[in-house]
Amino acid sequence: MRGNDVLLKFLIWRLRNISDKNFILILAGIVGAIAGIAAVVLKSSVHFIQRMLERNFYLYDINFSYLVYPLIGIVITLIISKYVLKEKLGHGITHVLYSISKNSSIIKRSKMYSRMITSAITVGFGGSVGLEAPIVVTGSAIGSNIAQLVHLNYKKRTLLIGCGTAGAISAIFNSPVAGVIFAIEVILADVTISLFIPILIASVTGSLVSKALLGNDILFSFQLKDSFAAADTPYYILLGVACGLVSLYFTRLTYFVEGKLSRINNDFNRALMGGAALALIILILPPIYGEGYETIKSLLNGNEDEVLQRSLFYGLRENGLIIIFFLFAVMLLKPIASATTIGAGGSGGIFAPSLFLGGVTGYFYARTITQVFPFTNLSLSNFTLVGMCGVMSGVLHAPLTAIFLIAEITSGYTLFVPLMLVSAISYSTISYFEKYSIYTKHLVEKGDLIPNDKDRLVLSQILLEKIVETDLLTIHPNATLDDLVKLVRKSRRNIFPVVNDLGELEGIITLDDVREIMFNEEARKSIIVRTWMTAPPAFVSSNEKMQSVMNKFEISQAWNLPVIDNGKYIGFVSKSSIFSAYRSKLIRQNQEE
Known part of the structure; x- marks a missing residue:
């Protein structure tokens, strides 16, 4: 109680002394800082767990611990989420x-x-997913809950969710521009300049916190060695198409694998089967273990033989074809491993897997060309980086985020032209087959997310159960029209639902239906309602x-439709009540802006 009193006094003081605009800027900085701290804690925790588990790993021999660690991580994650946290995991950004x-x-x-x-736990024990989506959920939740604490409205709560997202991404990659763009491109539907500034502040704050606590020990960084050669443009164009197709493969395979695993009803059976499959994949292809950034760093630094460490193929590291086929196998199985990790009950995101898959794709593409055509002089590191951008752009449907993230983690804009080119081509390629990203597809299909359509978005926020009209007087099907006339005298409505003893709607009678006969006293005493009623055009x-409801109004050309739940009559809904609720929602949103 005392805490509430202090909060109330603070809010009153704030209203008197700090404008709403300045208050949001202050909150944005606070949200960004806390999200930055959360990113540092998460990253440090994962690296600590990995160091503890990998300290006895052999660099050049098979590590059979791979058969145990991922499985243990998924099972522990399931137990914690199911019995301690009591919440379902899955794709976190979709939940946001x-x-x-x-x-x-x-x-x-x-x-x-x-x-x-x-x-x-999942990633620390080798789950083949990333930390970015979990930290975005964490940052978003921080923004939402701080907004709730100080009683901000929907628009400002949404803005602070964007601030938490920007701060988290900025902190984990030390990429403030990418953090801002990701928040705008993926999380927030429409952003004006007034909303843009708080996101900037949150992103910068998150980055500063990360730098202060970790210095240069960020998740991933690379200094460019080679410049962009315009003569390589045709190769980059083809890489863009390849990245789009790889993105499509990643997306479709993720849906397929997660769908198959979801059919296993028992959570522990799903975790054991998925964890065992993941462990087997990692045993054969160790680079799939964990996030995979170390593998990408090895490829960027030209140490491709390191990719074969801890695998069955390390003894063949001098054979260029073996490395190419090994990378191709990694490309094929990485999406399965990532989807299996999440589908089996693990916690993580597809952000890092998309970057990993893109890096391997870019390196494989350039390495294959140079192997087949030795006279070509392609920069393997440049193609690796641009491939990361291309696949991330396609999988996440976030081309701008991909461009600026790679530009920032390479500390320059030397590759800006190929990044833009490959990102655009990859995005266009996958968009031809998949209109929406993994994050949004299921939400759009269920009607829970309506992108780029403000009218439908407002309409979707109207809950039908709140506008059901229950003031219509009902009549029994065995009643006479004389009984109906008595109801007409008491009713202010011209529709009379015909409801039986079980509460089921059998039909309707309108005032227009009985207008001519209602003044004939003899006739109306002998006519039963059941014989005079009509069936409603729809229910x-x-x-x-709400979109489905409006479609039924459109098809039936009716102005009122009955509401039926589990066969029982509930009431009626009218077009006018929907339009009134829509208008109120729209006015409220405009006032909040």
Whole structure:
């Protein structure tokens, strides 16, 4: 109680002394700083677990611990999420988008730490996923809960979710520009200049916190060695197409594998089967273990033989064809490993797997060309980096984020032209087959997310159950029209639902149906309602999506439709009540802006 009193006094003082605009800027900095600290804690925790587990690993021999660690990590994650945290995992960014679209930007308080705990265990034990999505969920939850604490409205809650996202991405990659663009491109649908500034502040703050605590020990960085050669442009164009197709392969295979695993009803059976499959893949292809950034660093530094360490093929490291085929196998199985990790009950995201797959794709592409055509002089490191950009652009449907992330982690814009080219081509290629990203596809299909359509978005926020009209007087099917006339005298409506003893709607009678006969006293005493009623043109349920309801109004040309739940009559919904609710929502949103 005392804490609430202090908070109330602070909020009153704030209203008197700090404008809303300045208050949001202050909160943006706070959210960015806390998100930055969370990113540092998560990254440090994962690296600590990995160092503890890998200290007895052999560099040049097979490590059979690979058969145990990923499985243990997934099982522990499942136990914690199921019995301690009591929440379902899956794709975290999808949950953030759902919260913004359907839950008024309210994210559970437990999300501020739950994904940090579970992803640290999953990735620390070798799960083939990344930390970026979990830290985005953490940052978003921090923003949402701080906004709730100080009683901000929906628009400002959403803005602070974007600030948490920007601060988290900025901190984990030390990429403030990429953090801002990711928040705008993936999380926030529409951003004006007034909203842009707080996101900038949060992103910069997150980056500064990360630098202060970790120095240059960031997740991934590389200093460019080779310049961009314009003569390589045709090769980059083909790489863009290849990245788009690899992105499509990653996306479709993720849907397929997760769908197959979801059919296993028992959570522990799913974890054991998925964990065992993942362990077997990692035993054969060790680079798939964990996030995979060390593998990308080895490729960028020209140490391709390091990719074969701890594998069956290390003795053949001098054979260039073996390395090419090995990388091709990694490309084929990495999406399966990532989807299996998440589908089996692990915690993590596809951000890092898309970067990893892109880096391997770019290196494989350039290495194959130079192997087949030795006279070509392609920069393997440049193609690796541009490949990372291309696949990330395609998988996440975030071309700008991909461009600026790679530009920032290479500390320059030397590759800006090929990054833009490959990113655009990859995005265009996958968009031909997949209109939406992994994050948004299922939400759009269910009607829980409506991108780039403000009218439909506002409409989707209207809950039908709140506008059901229950003031219509019902009549029994065995009643006479004389009984109906008595109801007409008491009713202010011209529709009369015909409802039986079981509460089921059998039909409707309107005032127009009986207008001519209602003054004939003899006739109306002998006519039974059942013989005079008509069937409604359509009916809806109280939990039906508003877009579906409006489609039924459109097809039936009706102005009122009955609401039926589990066969029982609930009430009626009218077009006018929907339009009124829509108008109120729109006015409220405009006022909040």
